[in-house]
Amino acid sequence: VNTKEIGIGLLGVGTVGGGVARVLLEKGEVLAGQTGCRLVLRKALVRDLGRARSVSLSPDLLTLKPEEVIERPDVDVVVELMGGEGLALKCMESALAHGKHLVTANKEVMAKHGPSLLALAQKNGVEVRYEGSVGGGIPLIAPFQRDLVANEISAIHSILNGTTNYILTRMADDGMDFSVALQQAQDRGYAEADPTYDIEGIDAKFKLSILASLAFRSWVNPKDVFSEGISRLEAKDFRYAREFGYAIKLLAIAKKSGDFVEARVHPVLIADDSLLAQVRGVFNAVQVEGDLVGRIILFGRGAGAQPTASAVMADIVAVSRNIMYRIKPAGLLPMVGKLKMKPMSEVESRYYLRLNVFDQPGVLAQIATVLGSNRISISQVIQKETDEALQSAEIVIMTHVAREEAMQRALVGLGSLGVVRKINNFVRVEM
Numbered sequence: 001v002n003t004k005e006i007g008i009g010l011l012g013v014g015t016v017g018g019g020v021a022r023v024l025l026e027k028g029e030v031l032a033g034q035t036g037c038r039l040v041l042r043k044a045l046v047r048d049l050g051r052a053r054s055v056s057l058s059p060d061l062l063t064l065k066p067e068e069v070i071e072r073p074d075v076d077v078v079v080e081l082m083g084g085e086g087l088a089l090k091c092m093e094s095a096l097a098h099g100k101h102l103v104t105a106n107k108e109v110m111a112k113h114g115p116s117l118l119a120l121a122q123k124n125g126v127e128v129r130y131e132g133s134v135g136g137g138i139p140l141i142a143p144f145q146r147d148l149v150a151n152e153i154s155a156i157h158s159i160l161n162g163t164t165n166y167i168l169t170r171m172a173d174d175g176m177d178f179s180v181a182l183q184q185a186q187d188r189g190y191a192e193a194d195p196t197y198d199i200e201g202i203d204a205k206f207k208l209s210i211l212a213s214l215a216f217r218s219w220v221n222p223k224d225v226f227s228e229g230i231s232r233l234e235a236k237d238f239r240y241a242r243e244f245g246y247a248i249k250l251l252a253i254a255k256k257s258g259d260f261v262e263a264r265v266h267p268v269l270i271a272d273d274s275l276l277a278q279v280r281g282v283f284n285a286v287q288v289e290g291d292l293v294g295r296i297i298l299f300g301r302g303a304g305a306q307p308t309a310s311a312v313m314a315d316i317v318a319v320s321r322n323i324m325y326r327i328k329p330a331g332l333l334p335m336v337g338k339l340k341m342k343p344m345s346e347v348e349s350r351y352y353l354r355l356n357v358f359d360q361p362g363v364l365a366q367i368a369t370v371l372g373s374n375r376i377s378i379s380q381v382i383q384k385e386t387d388e389a390l391q392s393a394e395i396v397i398m399t400h401v402a403r404e405e406a407m408q409r410a411l412v413g414l415g416s417l418g419v420v421r422k423i424n425n426f427v428r429v430e431m
């Protein structure tokens with residue numbers, strides 16, 4: 001019989017915190033078997049004591065004061081699940097300073113302040129674990145920290161935001177416009193009332209920063225991760241992309257070559273028959289290239305109460321086992337490398353361009369001249385809808401590999417051509 005108790009303090013009992021509290025209460029026996037001790041919820045921080053919750057907790061477990069969770073002598077592990085940056089970071093620092101182990105699912109704080117929190121933990125002889133911060137229930141942090149350590153990782157291509165992947169799936173499959181697909185995502189509870197973080201690629205940027213830091217063992221500051229959202233895409237782009245054999249996804253991409261790392265989040269055309277193109281709806285997937293393992297792909301539910309609780313509980317159990325067996329916290333994240341970030345202007349890609357032009361002879365020659373003067377060559381062109389009344393036509397161009405800065409200059413040049421009515425879209429092509 002396990003008599004030893006490990007005290008858990010929760011900061012936040014919302015979607016994920018509620019899921020974690022539920023597992024702690026309902027799976028006590030199983031968890032005791034896994035850890036060799038009993039995991040006991042001692043106290044939980046909330047903002048509103050009267051709010052209805054997905055889990056029923058005795059009122060004396062709840063508090064409005066973070067210190068009543070963090071500073072309780074019988075709390076061994078503080079589990080931060082409130083989100084946001086300000087108060088969450090303060091609580092996390094306070095927990096570590098009080099010698100408590102920390103488990104969190106907070107991608108924003110881990111992306112921006114991971115190295116300083118890990119250093120603070122090391123100083124205080126405790127652990128920080130954050131499996132739930134990226135990819136919900138998909139094991140991602142542990143594989144990078146453990147299973148892939150013998151690899152030199154060269155690239156990550158990932159779908160890290162379920163909301164945007166859902167929207168893009170609807171646009172591709174049902175020909176929906178962006179705003180209609182977004183509304184549907186909100187109606188189904190996949191998108192927040194303010195969806196900015198998701199649709200502008202900010203959420204994916206934080207997650208990519210965490211994964212890239214782990215993969216390349218050098219901190220990738222989210223400030224240095226280029227990000228662009230999906231709101232410029234139109235249903236038409238999906239149709240045209242398909243004609244060229246591509247799907248459109250919001251990918252979070254990180255690559256290392258020599259001492260340089262590039263990290264970027266933006267919509268891309270990827271081959272229709274690639275594995276990532278098959279990831280539909282709210283699912284997430286992370287494809288990793290390692291020198292020993294080759295290509296692997298991790299796939300699953302990237303959010304939600306239960307999948308994320310699965311990841312958070314794994315961390316709680318790992319920390320509790322280490323406490324039980326007096327295993328000293330391992331330096332789980334040597335982000336000590338000093339790799340340099342490649343600026344976006346130096347990134348190379350192929351491009352898809354959709355232009356609205358005057359339907360007259362010589363147009364294509366003028367466009368090719370602007371591209372050519374920027375050392376961009378065309379691989380394919382198709383002419384789409386023509387509008388006789390307006391004497392306009394839509395053309396779609398696929399280019400060969402070019403530098404981003406050259407493409408940006410070419411876009412300015414194309415925009416000032418008299419024969420180009422409008423640059424409707426441009427999307428980078430990957431793989």
Ligand SMILES: NC(=O)c1ccc[n+]([C@@H]2O[C@H](COP(=O)([O-])OP(=O)(O)OC[C@H]3O[C@@H](n4cnc5c(N)ncnc54)[C@H](OP(=O)(O)O)[C@@H]3O)[C@@H](O)[C@H]2O)c1
Nearest residue numbers: 012013014015016046047048081082083105106303304308
């Ligand atoms: N939702 C997901 O699927 C998911 C997946 C992966 C990672 N995450 C991450 O997990 C974390 C939690 O997300 P969530 O979706 O569970 O959030 P949520 O549903 O909004 O829950 C937040 C919880 O924190 C409490 N809280 C917030 N601010 C507080 C404050 N100033 N003082 C006291 N309590 C406060 C709230 O109290 P009240 O209940 O009283 O309002 C609530 O219980 C975030 O870092 C998020 O990025 C979430």
